[in-house]
Amino acid sequence: MxxxxxxxxxxxxxxxxxxxxxxxxxxxxxxxxxxxxxxxxxxxxxxxxxxxxxxxxxxxxxxxxxxxxxxxxxxxxxxxxxxxxxxxxxQHPVPERRNADGIFVLLDGVQDPGNVGTIIRTALAANASGIVLGEGTADLYNDKVVRSTQGGLFHIPIFRGDLNDWFDFFAEIKKPVYGTALKHAVPYTEVKTSQAFALVVGNEGVGVQEKWLERTTRNLYIPQNVKAESLNVAVATGILLYALKK
Structure with missing residues (x-):
């Protein structure tokens, strides 16, 4: 021993x-x-x-x-x-992008490790097919990310790289991509549920970058009490994943 x-x-x-x-x-x-x-x-x-x-x-x-x-x-x-x-x-190598069936969650500069880990855990619970960690997002193997996933990172494909490549890919296969924003957006209830879509969520302070919001199929917001502060990004991701999936 x-x-x-x-x-x-x-x-x-x-x-x-x-x-x-x-x-x-x-x-x-x-x-x-x-x-x-x-x-x-x-x-x-x-x-x-x-x-x-x-x-x-x-x-x-x-x-x-x-x-x-x-x-x-x-x-x-x-x-x-x-x-x-x-x-x-x-560490696992970044998996190959074989297909884009099902639901994907794209993270644009989500910096808080706890949020990143919770989003991974939530995406797994919602039976998402994969997660993409874009530039500026917390390191997947940060200890707080790992703990917050509660083991979820071991059971779902997690990609890293330029979100631009993913937008091109989704456009090529005609997969709807929904952004999250407050301006020039519609309530998520106006979108039909689906078994295949991508959801882009953004940085805790500034949200999804404008360059990505300009490329989405539609941008969505979650109606809430006007006296309430904006929702935590991990909480908002969970609401939208379950609301949009069929």
Whole structure:
């Protein structure tokens, strides 16, 4: 049985670099924390480099397992109350865009990791076919994004890249693309439900960029009490996904 007791161990120092985007990119890896996320990764047959634990695991893993101290877990964890298990996962390559059946969610500069993770989790729940993380969107493997997905990132195709390519693609196959905006938009209730569409949601402060709103099939808004502040982007995404899908 492998065992690591010191936070000065070279492997622990290497894995701690995964706390930063630069470190994750260079190592092509990221950390997940807690039994639930580890089990979700295993259920999805996600590639895992190693699992570190302080208590005996009650799930099966055929790869490397390492018994560690609480101090080591605390060193690698990014939560205030670390859990008893951490896994080092390999990043998946961006999947190939084979088709565009079903529902897609495009994120235009959504910066808050919690919002990005919640949108991924919600899209999976709504049986979306894929998610596209556009320029300026939070890193998929940011620990807050990963935690907020509650394992959802392991079960749905997640693309990254230029949204312009996706607009061209959807235009070519005549797939409707709905933007989210307050001006020059119609209530979402005016759109017929469908099994195939794309929804573009935008930055928490400025919304979807005008250049994308000019290319949508239609731009939509959610009617609300005039005294209420604008809805959180993740909440709005959930409302629209379920309202628009057949």
């Amino acid at each position: 492998n065992k690591i007791e010191s936070i000065k161990n070279e492997r622990i120092k290497k894995w701690k670099k995964l706390h930063t985007k630069k470190g994750r990119t260079q190592a092509n890896a990221f950390l997940i924390e807690g039994k639930h996320l580890v089990e979700e990764a295993l259920n999805a047959s996600w590639e895992i480099e190693a699992i570190l634990y302080t208590e005996e695991m009650d799930f099966t893993f055929s790869g490397e397992t390492i018994s560690v101290t609480n101090a080591v877990i605390k060193e690698l964890a990014m939560t205030e109350t670390p859990q008893e298990v951490i896994a080092i996962c390999k």
